[in-house]
Amino acid sequence: MHKRILPRVLGVALLASWAPSLIANPELNNLIDWAITHDPGKQQLQYQADAMTDMGTASGQWMDPKLKVGVGGLPVDTFGFDDDPMTNVSVGLMQQFGRGDTLALKQQQSTQQADGLREKMGVRELDIKNAITTQWIELAYLQQAHQLLRQNRSLFTELEHFLGTNYGVGANQAQDIIQAQLQISRMDEKLQANEQMQQRLRAQLSEWLGQQASTVTADSYPQWTSLNTYLATAPSDNYQVLAVHPSVRMVDQLIESAETGVDIAHEAYQPQFGVEVMYGYRQANGMNGQPASDLVSAFLTLDLPLFTDKRQDKKLSSAQHQLGAAKSQRDLMLQQMNAKVAALLIDRNNIEQRLASYQGSLLRQAKEKTRAIERGYQNNTNQLDEYIRAASDELTIELEQARLNADLQLANSNLAYMLNKF
16 A cells, blocks of 8 residues: 555656746846946957057157257367357257158058957957856756756655655565665765856856856746847858958958058158258358358258168068958858858757657656556566666656757857857
8 A cells, every 4th residue: 555655656756847947037138238347358458449549549640840959060179159150059840751641541550450459349248148148058957957856855855754654664675765865865966066066157157247146046048039030031151140240340350450551561662751940040250241141951851762672562562461361361260150150050950859859759758667667666566776767767868858958058159159149
């Protein structure tokens, strides 16, 4: 009579499973927004971009004028300023101009480089979203597994108590009690390992969330509205979306900067002009006995880039090679990103197929096996340890199904990162 009551209670408890919620928890979005707002890495990039913009403005200006003061024609025998009419005290200004449009192009190049850093801020935001979402998913899986393990530990605790009560009246064997106690110990070890992994994940989340990471509870998975809407269109290729990814736009700015570098190299063939104006004050009298007139001098200077084969030609060639490298970098990045998206889509499809198998047959078969052994135990054709093994197998399958659900969410997170569809 006791054996008929025990398995019925046991079977009902073992068949209970945990179903993850598919409703997006706003807590995750709030945490991501907070992390992005308070991210020092993003602030660092902003400072660097602003610094580069200001440096570009400075580098696009003319050189400061130079003041020239001196004495010319001073006789060395008397060192008198009024002994020789050639003696004069000179004050002059010198101004050098940029070579062609080099200054304006340098300022433009700095602006493009600053824009590249600002695009890198977009990459940083995606990194934060993906990192927090990934850790959130792992934490959600661990919490699901923890709940399943606690349910089964509670079950085996009740079983141990039941067997102990019946052992006192000779209805059960001591090995049945030991077997139940062993299962409780195994559940305790798994629960402890699970809690340690949860603590580790929260410690990792503290990189982005600070102290509030210790109280994070991931009770639902993201909904992936934007990603699912995009994938529902069944795009033939993803290059159009990948082309506007912040990582690619950052390389686009690098290409524009390299193109400007080629223009700067072309300007190196232009002469560079300078102007100098001087005023000379004389104290001595001229040869006619009258006060000598003051002197005004003006000069125009320019360098002549005549020997260009080792300097200008090489700089131009270097700039063109850098431009080619930047374009190749963009092509390679798009090719790699597209291949990664294709691989993630295959992984996503395979995981969905495996989940369908778990939901359609594996879990059902495990439950049927548990019920069959339950009936055998009731009819004294099966032992308790067989029933416990069947129940453990059912738990294992439930945990595997939960792991597949988490893996599907991770694939979605990586796809959302690659396609910028968070």
